[in-house]
Amino acid sequence: MHEVKVRKMVTVVEYVYHEGGPVAEKPLRRGAALAVIHNPFAGRYFPEIAGFMDDLKPLGLAMAQSLVAALGGAVSDIEGYGKGAIVGAAGELEHGALWHAPGGYGMREVLGGAKAIVASTKKVGGPGTRLDVPITHINASYVRSHFDAMEVGIGDSPRADEILLALVMTTGPRIHNRAGGLAASDIQGKDGLR
Amino acid sequence: MSGTTRAKIRKIVTFVEEIHSEMGRGVVPPTRRAAAVAVIENPFAGKYVQDLSELMDIGEELGEMLTERAVACLGIPATAVESYGKAAAVGEDGELEHAAAILHPKLGAPVRRVLGKGAALIPSAKKRGGMGVPLDIPLGHKDAAFVRSHFDAMEVRVPDAPRAREIVVAIAVTDSGRPLARVGGLTKDQIKGEDGLR
Numbered sequence: 070m071h072e073v074k075v076r077k078m079v080t081v082v083e084y085v086y087h088e089g090g091p092v093a094e095k096p097l098r099r100g101a102a103l104a105v106i107h108n109p110f111a112g113r114y115f116p117e118i119a120g121f122m123d124d125l126k127p128l129g130l131a132m133a134q135s136l137v138a139a140l141g142g143a144v145s146d147i148e149g150y151g152k153g154a155i156v157g158a159a160g161e162l163e164h165g166a167l168w169h170a171p172g173g174y175g176m177r178e179v180l181g182g183a184k185a186i187v188a189s190t191k192k193v194g195g196p197g198t199r200l201d202v203p204i205t206h207i208n209a210s211y212v213r214s215h216f217d218a219m220e221v222g223i224g225d226s227p228r229a230d231e232i233l234l235a236l237v238m239t240t241g242p243r244i245h246n247r248a249g250g251l252a253a254s255d256i257q258g259k260d261g262l263r
Numbered sequence: 264m265s266g267t268t269r270a271k272i273r274k275i276v277t278f279v280e281e282i283h284s285e286m287g288r289g290v291v292p293p294t295r296r297a298a299a300v301a302v303i304e305n306p307f308a309g310k311y312v313q314d315l316s317e318l319m320d321i322g323e324e325l326g327e328m329l330t331e332r333a334v335a336c337l338g339i340p341a342t343a344v345e346s347y348g349k350a351a352a353v354g355e356d357g358e359l360e361h362a363a364a365i366l367h368p369k370l371g372a373p374v375r376r377v378l379g380k381g382a383a384l385i386p387s388a389k390k391r392g393g394m395g396v397p398l399d400i401p402l403g404h405k406d407a408a409f410v411r412s413h414f415d416a417m418e419v420r421v422p423d424a425p426r427a428r429e430i431v432v433a434i435a436v437t438d439s440g441r442p443l444a445r446v447g448g449l450t451k452d453q454i455k456g457e458d459g460l461r
Contacts, residue, residue, distance in 0.1 A: 075283045078293075080336075083421075084275040096275075139279075139336075199422070220422040223280075224397070 071124050074107040076231065078132075079223055080139050090245040098146075098240040101202065101221045102136040103233060104128060111159035111230035118163065122170045125234075129168075129175030132236050137179055140238060148253070149215045149239035150176050150183070151204040154191040157227035165191035168234050176236060183207040184261035196225050202237045206253060211263050213250025214242035268328075270321045271304035273429065276421050279336045282442045294439040296417045298400060299332035301325055301432045308356040308428035318364035322432075325365065327373035329434040334377065337438055342379040344436045345451065346413040348402040349374075350388040351432045354425035362389035365432055374434065382459035383408040395422045400435040406456040411448025412440035 081103070084096040106128070110118055137144055152172040154165035173187040188203035188210075199222040206212035219237045227233040242253065257263050278300070281293040303325075306317055334341045349370065351362035366387050375381035386401035386408075397420040404410035417435045425431045440451070455461055 074287075076285070077283060078279075078281040080277075080279040082277045084277075086272055086274060088273065139277075224418040 071109040071121055073124055073128050075104055075128070076107070077105040077223070077226065079103040080135065081221065082139050083219070085244045088244050093244055097244045098140050099217070099219050099237070100136050100140045101219055101235055101237045102132040102139070103221060103223060103235050104132055105223065105226040105231050105233050108157060108160045108164055108230050108232045110164055111157065118167060121167050125167065125171035126174055129171035130178055132234070133175035133179040136236055136238055140240060144180055146240045147180055147238050148207060148241050149204045149217060150207050151188040151202045151219070151237045152176070153189055153200045153202040153235040155198050155200050155227050155233040156191070156193045157229045157231045158193065158195055159229040160193065160232060162191060162193055164232060172234065172236055176238070180207060184258060185210045186261060194227070196228060198222055200235060202235050204237055204239055208258050208261065209251065209256040209263050210261060211251045212253050212256065213248055214246040214253060215239070217243055269324050270301065272301055273304070274302040274421070274424065275332070276300045277332055277336050278419050280417065285442050288443060290442040294437070294442045295337055296402070296435060296437045297333045297336035298417055298419045298433050298435040299329040299336070300419055300421060301329060302421060302424040303430050303432065305354060305357045305361055305428050305430045307361055308354065315360065315364035318361055319368040322365035323369035323373060325432050326370035326434070327377060329432065330374045330377040330436065333434055333436045337436065339438055341377050343438060344378050344405060345439055346402045346404050346415065346437045347374065347378070347381065348386045348400045348417070348435045349433065350398045350400040351430055352389070352396050352398050352425055353391045354427045354429045355391065355393060356427040357391065357430060359389060359391055361430060365430065378405060380406055382406045382456055384459060392425070394424060394426060395420055398431065398433055400433050402435060402437060404451060404454070406459065407449065407454040407461050408459060409449045409461050410440070410451050410454065411446060412444035412450060415441050
């Protein structure tokens with residue numbers, strides 16, 4: 070059991086009206102909730118780290134709730150999601166992997182019944198490192214219109230003994246999506262894929 | 264958005280930062296900064312234009328819109344805002360004077376109208392740059408520029424802006440000064456608030 074020590078929280082919301090094409094009536098919203106926490110395993114190799122996943126669950130839930138609120142508060146508006154982590158220099162990539170379960174749990178809990186695997190990425194990096202968090206449809210990973218990504222990062226984070234945790238959600242497809250593939254309207258919704 | 268506003272807006276991005284601790288010491292309550300950023304078309308990209316009044320009018324419009332959005336991100340009454348700042352980044356086909364036209368002549372009045380006061384100069388920064396260029400928005404107390412605890416800055420960046428023919432315009436507000444401020448100087452409870460300085 071490790072205390073989750075939060076140094077900083079950052080929320081970023083993008084409202085995309087167009088990208089050179091027709092102006093959308095309702096802009097696409099893309100949001101990220103970021104938390105910078107102390108890495109309890111920084112500095113040396115610890116064989117047992119998995120318990121920290123349970124410690125992170127309340128933070129994952131709180132971040133998912135605040136992200137939905139930042140995107141307007143309606144769970145039904147959320148169509149895409151993703152997650153990621155940047156581990157500071159005194160940590161290892163495996164510490165970032167501890168975010169998979171609690172980050173995904175938090176979003177599923179808030180969104181209720183989201184079926185698709187949560188797309189994710191992670192890396193080790195210094196303060197200001199940017200992370201392109203992948204995004205897919207919450208109920209069917211193959212929905213091509215919702216393949217997206219959001220670049221996130223914080224100028225002073227992560228320090229060497231910190232981890233930057235990220236959750237990302239979107240309210241719809243890419244603003245001028247027209248690359249075909251499975252459409253959101255054709256989701257079968259059984260396996261989380263199609 | 265582009266149809267109902269003077270500015271041709273491609274994108275708006277909001278940022279909220281909460282600092283909960285520094286060096287392991289708690290910041291209670293957390294200090295909070297918010298910024299609202301618009302990515303707009305530069306109507307004067309690629310050519311020298313003498314009269315920049317169109318950009319001044321756009322500045323007036325964005326002054327109100329971005330201040331309202333940034334304050335909404337903090338979830339506080341506008342009158343509770345303590346410090347503010349503004350900045351712009353012009354894409355490579357524009358000139359620095361385009362940022363000046365947006366920021367300086369008309370943007371401040373609606374900011375102060377939204378906040379209810381704002382005796383102090385709004386600190387500003389501008390630059391020309393490519394996509395993803397960071398903006399360090401300077402921050403100062405809104406009623407007394409010499410309040411040392413509120414000298415601060417907030418970094419924002421939009422990864423895909425400004426394109427060559429765009430301008431990124433940012434307004435930042437806070438509900439607080441720096442976390443754990445302790446370098447002395449004028450404090451906010453000493454503000455007279457008459458001249459905008461002290």
